[in-house]
Amino acid sequence: MNTDISTLRALGRGAIGLIVLALIVLLPRPAGAQELTDADKAISNIVAIGDPAGIAPAAWLGATPHFVMVGTFKGYSFNIQATDLSAIPDISVEAKREYRAAEGGGLDYVDFEIAADLTTNGIERGIELEFENADFADHPVPSSFALKDAEFPEGLFSNMELQIEWEWVEKSVIVNEEQLYTDGTLIMAHESGDKAADARPPPA
Numbered sequence: 001m002n003t004d005i006s007t008l009r010a011l012g013r014g015a016i017g018l019i020v021l022a023l024i025v026l027l028p029r030p031a032g033a034q035e036l037t038d039a040d041k042a043i044s045n046i047v048a049i050g051d052p053a054g055i056a057p058a059a060w061l062g063a064t065p066h067f068v069m070v071g072t073f074k075g076y077s078f079n080i081q082a083t084d085l086s087a088i089p090d091i092s093v094e095a096k097r098e099y100r101a102a103e104g105g106g107l108d109y110v111d112f113e114i115a116a117d118l119t120t121n122g123i124e125r126g127i128e129l130e131f132e133n134a135d136f137a138d139h140p141v142p143s144s145f146a147l148k149d150a151e152f153p154e155g156l157f158s159n160m161e162l163q164i165e166w167e168w169v170e171k172s173v174i175v176n177e178e179q180l181y182t183d184g185t186l187i188m189a190h191e192s193g194d195k196a197a198d199a200r201p202p203p204a
Contacts, residue, residue: 043121046079047078048078049088064083064084065086069127073179097111110134110152112130113129128162131159141189159180160181
């Protein structure tokens, strides 16, 4: 993520591909963090894996499962360049959809989440991204969704929630940060999956 404009690519299980551009609001450091030296900050606050160039892609990276996250978030620097998840053993990515009962029966596709677990500088990190819409299935792919502060927004709108967490035991550093983003754009570049796995019976 970037404090001015952020670019994010994530492709998880079910071949979900997306690009997110979001403006980030800087908030105070987490209460549990110690005052770290510059060397300690490089260990705890800099999350890097894969290609060290640190350049966010400008287009969808294709159907090969990947997760790319470049920029800064609340003082933490991210340069995650897993353009081929199978080639990087220190990261795993999962994605899931969520549905809710629709008026008149059936289900609306209202939420998808992406979770990345990775190890950098000897610290296990967790990253979760969640997106909501009244029904993502109503819109063709590709589509662009403006981020806004609303629960299950209708039309070409979405919201985005990001959470990061990790613990550095030796320095008593606990990171657990969560932020809702209401500025920026979600571009749904690709959406596919196993229809049998995605199928949900209608509510009783």
